[in-house]
Amino acid sequence: MSEPLLSVSGLTKVYRGTPGIVGRLMGRPTLEVKAVSDVSLSVERGEILGLIGESGCGKSTLGRTILRLHEPTEGAIRFDGIDVAALPPREMKAMRRRMQIIFQDPYASLNPRRTVADIVGLPLQLHGLARSKAETRDSVAAIIEKVGLKTAHLDRYPHQFSGGQRQRIGIARALVSRPEFIVCDEPVSALDVSIQAQIIELLSDLKRDMGLTYLFISHDISVIGYLSDRVAVMYLGEVVEIGPVQAILERPRHPYTQTLMSAVPRVEAEGGRKRVRLMGDLPSPLDPPGGCKFHTRCPLATDLCRSRAPVSQSVGIGHHASCHRLNESFNLLEGETA
Amino acid sequence: MSDADVTRPAPSQSLLVRNLVVFAENRLAAGSAVIVLVFVALALFAPLIAPQDPNATDLFSRLQPPAWQAGGDWGHVLGCDALGRDILSRIIYGSRVSMLVGATVVFIATSIGILAGLAAGYLGGWVDTIISRTVDILLGFPYLIFAIGLMAMMGAGLGNIILALVYKEWVIPCRVVRAETLATREQEYVEAARALGASNRHIMLREILPNFLSPVIVVSTIRMANVIILEASLSFLGLGVQPPTASWGAMVADGRAFIMQAWWVSTFPGLAILLLVLALNVASQGLRDAFDPRFHE
Amino acid sequence: MTEPLPGCLLEVAGLRTAFHTRAGTVRAVDGVDVMVRRGECIGVVGESGSGKSVTFASVMGLIRSPGRIEAGTIRFDGQDLRALSPRQMRAIRGRDIAMTMQDALTALNPALTVGEQIAEVLEAHDEDLPRRGPARRRAITDRAVEMLRLVGIPSPAERLRQYPHEFSGGMRQRMMIAIALSSRPKLLIADEPTTALDVTIQAQVLELIADIRARLGMSVVLITHDLAVVAEHCDRVMVMYAGEVVEEGPTQAVIGDPRHPYTKGLLASIPRPALRGEKIHPIKGQVPDLINLPDQCRFQSRCPEAGPDCLARIHMHPAGPGRRARCIRRLDGGQADE
Numbered sequence: 025m026s027e028p029l030l031s032v033s034g035l036t037k038v039y040r041g042t043p044g045i046v047g048r049l050m051g052r053p054t055l056e057v058k059a060v061s062d063v064s065l066s067v068e069r070g071e072i073l074g075l076i077g078e079s080g081c082g083k084s085t086l087g088r089t090i091l092r093l094h095e096p097t098e099g100a101i102r103f104d105g106i107d108v109a110a111l112p113p114r115e116m117k118a119m120r121r122r123m124q125i126i127f128q129d130p131y132a133s134l135n136p137r138r139t140v141a142d143i144v145g146l147p148l149q150l151h152g153l154a155r156s157k158a159e160t161r162d163s164v165a166a167i168i169e170k171v172g173l174k175t176a177h178l179d180r181y182p183h184q185f186s187g188g189q190r191q192r193i194g195i196a197r198a199l200v201s202r203p204e205f206i207v208c209d210e211p212v213s214a215l216d217v218s219i220q221a222q223i224i225e226l227l228s229d230l231k232r233d234m235g236l237t238y239l240f241i242s243h244d245i246s247v248i249g250y251l252s253d254r255v256a257v258m259y260l261g262e263v264v265e266i267g268p269v270q271a272i273l274e275r276p277r278h279p280y281t282q283t284l285m286s287a288v289p290r291v292e293a294e295g296g297r298k299r300v301r302l303m304g305d306l307p308s309p310l311d312p313p314g315g316c317k318f319h320t321r322c323p324l325a326t327d328l329c330r331s332r333a334p335v336s337q338s339v340g341i342g343h344h345a346s347c348h349r350l351n352e353s354f355n356l357l358e359g360e361t362a
Numbered sequence: 363m364s365d366a367d368v369t370r371p372a373p374s375q376s377l378l379v380r381n382l383v384v385f386a387e388n389r390l391a392a393g394s395a396v397i398v399l400v401f402v403a404l405a406l407f408a409p410l411i412a413p414q415d416p417n418a419t420d421l422f423s424r425l426q427p428p429a430w431q432a433g434g435d436w437g438h439v440l441g442c443d444a445l446g447r448d449i450l451s452r453i454i455y456g457s458r459v460s461m462l463v464g465a466t467v468v469f470i471a472t473s474i475g476i477l478a479g480l481a482a483g484y485l486g487g488w489v490d491t492i493i494s495r496t497v498d499i500l501l502g503f504p505y506l507i508f509a510i511g512l513m514a515m516m517g518a519g520l521g522n523i524i525l526a527l528v529y530k531e532w533v534i535p536c537r538v539v540r541a542e543t544l545a546t547r548e549q550e551y552v553e554a555a556r557a558l559g560a561s562n563r564h565i566m567l568r569e570i571l572p573n574f575l576s577p578v579i580v581v582s583t584i585r586m587a588n589v590i591i592l593e594a595s596l597s598f599l600g601l602g603v604q605p606p607t608a609s610w611g612a613m614v615a616d617g618r619a620f621i622m623q624a625w626w627v628s629t630f631p632g633l634a635i636l637l638l639v640l641a642l643n644v645a646s647q648g649l650r651d652a653f654d655p656r657f658h659e
Numbered sequence: 660m661t662e663p664l665p666g667c668l669l670e671v672a673g674l675r676t677a678f679h680t681r682a683g684t685v686r687a688v689d690g691v692d693v694m695v696r697r698g699e700c701i702g703v704v705g706e707s708g709s710g711k712s713v714t715f716a717s718v719m720g721l722i723r724s725p726g727r728i729e730a731g732t733i734r735f736d737g738q739d740l741r742a743l744s745p746r747q748m749r750a751i752r753g754r755d756i757a758m759t760m761q762d763a764l765t766a767l768n769p770a771l772t773v774g775e776q777i778a779e780v781l782e783a784h785d786e787d788l789p790r791r792g793p794a795r796r797r798a799i800t801d802r803a804v805e806m807l808r809l810v811g812i813p814s815p816a817e818r819l820r821q822y823p824h825e826f827s828g829g830m831r832q833r834m835m836i837a838i839a840l841s842s843r844p845k846l847l848i849a850d851e852p853t854t855a856l857d858v859t860i861q862a863q864v865l866e867l868i869a870d871i872r873a874r875l876g877m878s879v880v881l882i883t884h885d886l887a888v889v890a891e892h893c894d895r896v897m898v899m900y901a902g903e904v905v906e907e908g909p910t911q912a913v914i915g916d917p918r919h920p921y922t923k924g925l926l927a928s929i930p931r932p933a934l935r936g937e938k939i940h941p942i943k944g945q946v947p948d949l950i951n952l953p954d955q956c957r958f959q960s961r962c963p964e965a966g967p968d969c970l971a972r973i974h975m976h977p978a979g980p981g982r983r984a985r986c987i988r989r990l991d992g993g994q995a996d997e
Binding site for chain 2: 116117118129134135136137146147151197
């Protein structure tokens, strides 16, 4: 196997809220949120790695930290053999041409004051990828047509487009500099079902035509399951399970993944599917539980789970999970603890 | 501002036109805008409009009353001051000082305020701490006392007036811009620009600023009325433009000694200040209503 | 149809609601019929702009200028709601019909505690309470605690004194349901109750609604964009498109064998892990502008089966037992019923 395009090891992102001068004088402690906690994963060239989890699990932060939109607190990010986390600003800027991001909100992610041509042309301008205005416009027109819009749209403003069209503009902006790696941060979550399908189709066509590699972040198991080659499941800042998509969908090993799978409503009636009810809400990331972070909601938690964090174990080919009770080969979906 | 793109025309022409229509529909504001424009014209074309040389003294016309009073004549419509200078002509020339100081101070202060506000709001950290603390300290001083103190240190004169007023005036646009920047900074398109490799300068001037530039400019026109009053106050105290240059504040001060015998010497320049400041205030409020989308619909 | 059908709780016929804007008249709801039987759960599915929320805002008497109900009858429990005075309508709203909104944070009053908000509903609508004095206050507190317990909020007595912002998203949605249910309504209209929630929390809230429906015997209208949610929770489904009902019938029948091309397209748009590697077939194009719509099939511009005969006004046609569809193709030879 060749070296993966992206590999992340021990990546941690801590946000610190400083309490302000008055707070500091009164001895208030610095607030710390470990949004991403010791995450290691890799993405092969040409692959789609799905990243799934509920809101607040740190999946967006992980995506943005990999791109160094947020500076990592600890850990290494290697992209195509280059240590991205250590790059000085100048080289980081050049690196941004190769790693891009598509955002969730097609309204907030486009500057309302700039035309489509300005927005999509910006990467070319920033990285000096076009020699003249005409060349910029030609490249922009080409990519705009590739994402399914018309060149007549170039001089319009974002508010003149629908949500789906705006998402296409955002995709064009991410792709115009011919990057190799794209973080797709919930790119279809804000769209209507029929438009969602159009964008998913577009993203998979573009991936094939342009030889892209995606880190596809979503809370929607159907979308992740349809698109991804491999899936990583996050809970409270940690990757609790990672593996090939079939294994994750059909033989999930971590109790959280199993719960997640059972909670998804499906169109097709399925006989004998048992719904696992999770107790309570997500714990506050300001005050995460000790031991295994899932123990407060886990139906299988034992004293060991409450006191010691599990380490990641191999449970199949390329399939890893972090749980103390993996050897017992339980399956919550079948309601049996063998 | 060095970046020429910042001042490019408002992107949506239709929006600009719609705002102007809303503004024109507000009769009071539109009328006030006309009055302001008349004052601007007076200042620009003073030599063509003024009936007399504003600095020509004529001891035979000392304290001559306005034309419609006994002893007045139509050669000096608003009468003459203690040195026999024509009051109307001096008011017309005096508008030059008010307009020049008002416009220059607001322009410089807004430019500084925008840059400082953007830097404080976007860069944050120690840059924000330094700028915000400076703003807090300056806001703690009463404006006029602060300006008087500076004028006393620097000496009178037009350039120093402008400096003394700019010293504090910039904090107002700075605070507005900082707040708007903090809100805009969190927008995803700003993050998108960073992801594309854009510099801080590009993000501040091209991505963030255009979103609130026009409301900030409108807010600063409201401040122009204040600056004109402050200039008049400094001139009244003798710290302003030096004689014989005509300035409304100084004219009011000149007439003080004769207020019982010759009311017109102080009253007419005082009325000019009142009229301009009032018109500026009403017009800029109207502009704000028209350009601030929160007042639409 | 002036006489209420037996067993029918809500019956809307020929409802037209329009918004008169500067750009033109938006026919948001254009000739919609709804029938909700006692104890039944009906799913209303559609994308943004389909008119699904406006239909039920009209039923609730919540349409404000520039919107206007232009035609139609709304009969609820034998009463003509459109003939009622605003005062009488207020009495029904909240007591007999309750509605929950998608965004619980903005729909709840941030300045009042949860207890105060439940008490408000009880004060207004509950006739069983003691007339006055401490007995009345105690009865209200008891009922409020009971409601919070019913929706599964732990330690309800303490929670009563808290404000909406102190609750998590799932808790807030439950609280809104608790407030809506505290008057024991005959009909609950839940507008996108789970769209803002994570899957595990979504499952909890939907189960809660189903559970309470069974216990209190009320009818539920579940407005959603998610066909899978409808498939798992509703007896019947109504699919809306561009202000019209395009298909209705028993859920399993409609989802198993959709008769309208839009329903079919929606189902085909849902990405499914089972379809990995196959192409999905999104509906092409976008929802038409609701201003100045021509008198023809509204889906015609996006429909793969459209022909010249679709350029006429299309009525609802019978399409099997208890089913109707607004399409002239694949109807098993049924006759137009209008």
